[in-house]
Amino acid sequence: MGIHVKLALFADRVSDDVWQAIYEKARRVATQWTPRPLGAAWRHIGPVRVAQYTLEIETSDGLHFVGDAESLMTAESFVFPARLDHPS
8 A cells, every 4th residue: 555554652641732633633634635535434235234445534433544546455444533532
């Protein structure tokens, strides 16, 4: 796909405001990337739930990548989280 991400961080050391700024930068890069990244979504065909590829990579969980739209090659699914879970 051309994007290689290794994400290892201490969530309790990153404030919500800082993470939001990081997320927005990642979203901006991903939406301008060439070739466009593919996401995944679900749709219903009658009573059957079917997975499909989509150009929409942003979900309620964050940025979801599964491949690229030019080659239609897929990779291991990766979600760049929109929010970090902070320990209580």
